Amino acid sequence: MNHQPISEDQDATSILQTEVSQAVQQLTEVEGEEQAEVFSEILTEAESGTVAILLESLPLDERYERWQQVEPEERVDVLNLMRADPRLGILKKMPDEELDFLFAQISPEDLIDWSDSLPDSITDRALAQMGERQRKHFELYDQYDENEIGRYADHQMLVLNPDSTVAQGQRFFRRIDLDCNDHLFLVDTNDKYLGTVRRYDLYKADSQALLSTLIWPDSRVISADLSLIEAAEAIEHSRELEFPVVDEHGILIGRMTLRTATALVREHYESQLMATAGMDEDDDLFAPITVGARRRAVWLGINLLTAFLASATIGLFEDVLSQVVALAVLMPIVASMGGIAGSQSLTLMIRGMAMGQISAGNVFSLMKNELGIGALNGTLWAVIIGLIAGWWFNDVIMGLIIGCAILINMAIAAIAGVMVPMLLQKLNQDAALSGSVILTTVTDVVGFFTFLGLATLLYL
Amino acid sequence: MNHQPISEDQDATSILQTEVSQAVQQLTEVEGEEQAEVFSEILTEAESGTVAILLESLPLDERYERWQQVEPEERVDVLNLMRADPRLGILKKMPDEELDFLFAQISPEDLIDWSDSLPDSITDRALAQMGERQRKHFELYDQYDENEIGRYADHQMLVLNPDSTVAQGQRFFRRIDLDCNDHLFLVDTNDKYLGTVRRYDLYKADSQALLSTLIWPDSRVISADLSLIEAAEAIEHSRELEFPVVDEHGILIGRMTLRTATALVREHYESQLMATAGMDEDDDLFAPITVGARRRAVWLGINLLTAFLASATIGLFEDVLSQVVALAVLMPIVASMGGIAGSQSLTLMIRGMAMGQISAGNVFSLMKNELGIGALNGTLWAVIIGLIAGWWFNDVIMGLIIGCAILINMAIAAIAGVMVPMLLQKLNQDAALSGSVILTTVTDVVGFFTFLGLATLLYL
Missing domain, CATH: 3.10.580.10 (CBS-domain)
Structure with a gap:
């Protein structure tokens, strides 16, 4: 009888993070022949989920070598539990006869799940291996798009x-x-x-x-x-x-x-977390360098556009910058405090919107509340930063200017933190994905403009 | 017979976001007497979960007024489904006799859950209402701390x-x-x-x-x-x-x-998402302004320290800044591109660490991969930004300097994106919480230092 407790200290038979970590460690600290031996030992005991996680944690060449050790009968299960990108990488490398053997075992539900990221040629190859009834099931699910539950319904039921x-x-x-x-x-x-x-x-x-x-x-x-x-x-x-x-x-x-619901909740949040850096939940830990670079380039490009906007704002004030160099030293502080304050309001809004708690009726009260918090924190940090800046550059005017700019930028940040996600929702855009880029652009531009604009008024 | 489909278009009886949104809208667009009527109508149909979400979406004064309309027998259920902060706000306002009635119905499991954020005086008041056997259950669970599953075990079982x-x-x-x-x-x-x-x-x-x-x-x-x-x-x-x-x-x-597992997964990710802005999953949408301001001030203060580090770095280069004002205009771009690239590596690492996929054995391969992606994107954007900057200020040297700084900062960002979370893990710190602040500090300091440092070498 085996009822080993699942705990961090003991050897359990479930997919526990600590257990997976140990296996990853054992596997990655060796190479070649030795790694093959360690892996074949792990294979005799581990569940498919663990094998999937282990394979994902190997660089691409090692990954495919170890993949070949997985029993042909277990391969569908393991691939099912991998992310889309690493799975696709393996499928693309497999010789045709192995693919055919694999697809002879696949269910229509599995294939639907894989096909979201599979090239049509591979999907067609898999469909060709399926019986008439299974293919019908596939077509039934395939009517629904990737965000509709019909696509992922389970046809095993009573x-x-x-x-x-x-x-x-x-x-x-x-x-x-x-x-x-x-x-x-x-x-x-x-x-x-x-x-x-x-x-x-x-x-x-x-x-x-x-x-x-x-x-x-x-x-x-x-x-x-x-x-x-x-x-x-x-x-x-x-x-x-x-x-x-x-x-x-x-x-x-x-x-x-x-x-299934639990898995969907996890995927939903994972994709939200990855989206904050412009990435995708299907992304491979070891993507081929060109693929990884290309995907990330888009987000970097968007960021560059917003960074140029901020630069252009600074460019309006070259005169005062060339006369008072301390402004260049201090200006990132104004932008940064506004950005953080705004992202706090934004995060609260995004969570509220995800729960359906934000509506035209309470957005004004929310704005008032956020503005109150922004004004309170704005005043606090305006005084602190003003005093430090005044002392640092031995210049009372500088302290006054940065204090005012901080206060104004944090108040605007609170308003933008509420309004930006509302506008994005109106436009049917995902606030979790693009909210923070837009917000930071606002706080950068407003921060630089007020700080350098006030300086122009008072110094020139 | 009622088997209404749960769909966005129809009137369903489950907690659907669209359904909640509609109720929030109905409720928040009216006030006073009228709101009381709308709410009492909603109360006759809605489940406790919906009522909880609705109450949370009201400003504090309205929230407590509507709360008084909730039937005393349903109050425990509703409070169970609220976040800790709004729940505490309501409990603190309730008169003693209502509290006693409430606590007479509460189970030890509920009380454990509430007690994580309750002042001891209220918890003791609740315990005093409990029978001997229930109190024993409470004490059994209370041995375990807030992160241990024993605390939240369900004693209703066969x-x-x-x-x-x-x-x-x-x-x-x-x-x-x-x-x-x-x-x-x-x-x-x-x-x-x-x-x-x-x-x-x-x-x-x-x-x-x-x-x-x-x-x-x-x-x-x-x-x-x-x-x-x-x-x-x-x-x-x-x-x-x-x-x-x-x-x-x-x-x-x-x-x-x-x-329970599904709820825990959701809470885990929600707290991770909130942590990226230094916030807490228990935070109330309508926190009292002073409470909200105090909580957020900590994160703003941490950010200020890192912002001053960046400023101090810029301060080292006042000479060159006073002579070439274009540097002040362009420097945010260098810092910003490094920050985005680093956060992409960091996000991938944090997800991998959450799955147990990162270990001393594969961190070197990961670093190589990230560095490869960083070098590729670094080169691409160095060329683009270099050309734009050179053209903008009609200055080839400026283009060269910013290109080199971008390339160097994006390579360092890739290394930091891998190393910062590894170090935090070694120190038992949550990389999701503090990773991005530390990373941005690194990319800001490195970005300003290389850009202005190169400029000092070439212009002075």
């Missing part, structure tokens, strides 16, 4: 017609061991969804009763065109383990489980 | 002794309808955990068999001192709906479910 008996329903649950499964879905002969029967109700009913008499009145369904994160939240906040997914004609096309 | 029969086990599942429940836990008379029986196995066994004969050999337990996010990942990546949680003596203290 389905019966309403004239089946409770005994038949019970037999289903006894025979079939699905993850996150405590409902039976009832459909008519055209697969139209009729209702849900809970397992809990099934065991208390008369075994000859018809399932149609047990339809659960509170059951809910998810529309196939609902967005991934909304579908995930719907199930996360319910008390159910699974929801039926139906298309616009009411046809049952699959189910969505709490486990 | 527990039997190993001499019970299969029939008794089946009866448990028929009678008790718990969320995420498909296991029975077996304990001895001292509550020592002995093993797990799966519901799936129960329905195929002889009804007179002893449960001890059905113990599932692959069952796993979670140590009560495991961190929240690791416990969440363990269950997320398993095929189970629940894990037993045991203390260091092997005593069963509760269970942890997939639904």
Whole structure:
């Protein structure tokens, strides 16, 4: 009997970060033959998820060498658990006969998931290996785009017609061991969804009763065109383990489980975190240098445009800069404090918008609150920075100028922190992605303009 | 029969963002009496989660007025689903007799959750309302700190002794309808955990068999001192709906479910996202201005120190700045491009570290890869920016200087993007929280130093 506790100190059999870290360490501190031996030992024990993480943590050449040690029967599972980019890298290197063997085992659900990032030629090759029924499933899901839950519905579910008996329903649950499964879905002969029967109700009913008499009145369904994160939240906040997914004609096309919801929530936040640096959650830790450079170049280019805007603002004040060089020394402080204050308001707004808590009705109150916080902190830091700057350059005017500029920039930052995400939402843009670039541009330009503008008034 | 599809277009009964947004809008566009009416209408239909989100989206005075409309029996549920700060704000305003009524209904699990942010006086008041057995539960959980899963274990679970029969086990599942429940836990008379029986196995066994004969050999337990996010990942990546949680003596203290795991994953990422702006996931959308200002001031102060470092670096080069004012105009571009490039490397590292994929063995390969990407993008942008700057100021030397500085800063940014999070991890610091401040300081200082330093060499 094995009920090893899962804890950091002990040897557990689950995907724990500490456990993965150890395996990564063992694997990466050796090379060549020795690495092959360590990996084959890990392979005998580790779950597919661990193998996937390990492969991702190897540089590209080593990764493909170790990949060849993975048993052909386990390869679909491992690839399923890898990110899109590393997976694609491996698929592109595999010889055709190995690909064909792989695709002979793949399910339509897996292929849908992979196909989001696969070149059409590879997807077609996989489809050619599939049976007629599987291909139909693939096409059913493929109608929905990458952000719609219908695309990722699970077609393994318990389905019966309403004239089946409770005994038949019970037999289903006894025979079939699905993850996150405590409902039976009832459909008519055209697969139209009729209702849900809970397992809990099934065991208390008369075994000859018809399932149609047990339809659960509170059951809910998810529309196939609902967005991934909304579908995930719907199930996360319910008390159910699974929801039926139906298309616009009411046809049952699959189910969505709490486990899938957890993965979707994780992916959603991961992509938000990566987006703050203009990156993608599918990005490979070891992307080929040219691929990595090309992807990141876009974000750097956008940043350059905004940086030139800031420079152009400074350029307006060359006269005063050439006379009072201390301004050049101090000006980054004004921009930086405004940027930080603005990003605090922005972060609060983005979270509130993600929860649906921001609306035209309360945005004015929010603005008032943020402006209050900005004014309070602005005054505090204006005084502190003003005193330091005045003492540093032995110049009271300089202290006054920077203090005023800090106060003004932090107040504007609070307003921009509220308004920029609101505007982006109006324009249907993702505030988490582009909010901070726009905001920093505003605080840079305003910061440089007020600071150098005040200096021009007072020094020239 | 009600199986309304959950979709954006329709009126659903779940917590959907679109649905919440609509309610927020209805509620915030009116005031006073009218708002009270709208809210009482919403209260008759909405789930506690929606009510919690709605209350959070109101300014403080309106929030407490609406709170008084919530039925006393529903108040614990609503407060459970609010963030810590808004919850505390409401609890502090409630009169003693209402508090006592509230605490008479609270479970030890709820109180543990609240107590993380509650003043001791309020926690003690709540404990005084609890029965002896409940208080014991509270003390059991309270041994574990805020990052240990033992603190948040759920004591509602199915527990039997190993001499019970299969029939008794089946009866448990028929009678008790718990969320995420498909296991029975077996304990001895001292509550020592002995093993797990799966519901799936129960329905195929002889009804007179002893449960001890059905113990599932692959069952796993979670140590009560495991961190929240690791416990969440363990269950997320398993095929189970629940894990037993045991203390260091092997005593069963509760269970942890997939639904809890989903919430923990969400909280983990939310706190990471908020941390990027030096904020906290418990922060209230409408914090009192002084509280909000004080919390944010810390992060602004840290930023100010790093900004002064950058200023001091610029201060070293006053001579060249006073002679070539174009340097002041262009210098933010050098710092900014380095900052963005560095944050891209940093973001990739932070994600890799969260997955346990970074180790001493592969950090050198990673560095090589990042440096390669940095060099490639550095060269590209050095040429572009050099040409633009040379043309703008009609000065070839200026173009050369800024090009070199960009290239050097982006290469250093790649190295710092890899090394800063590694160092922070060594020092047991959270790279997601402090990584970007330190990194930006490095790229600012290096950027200003190389740019102005090269200018001093070539112009003076």
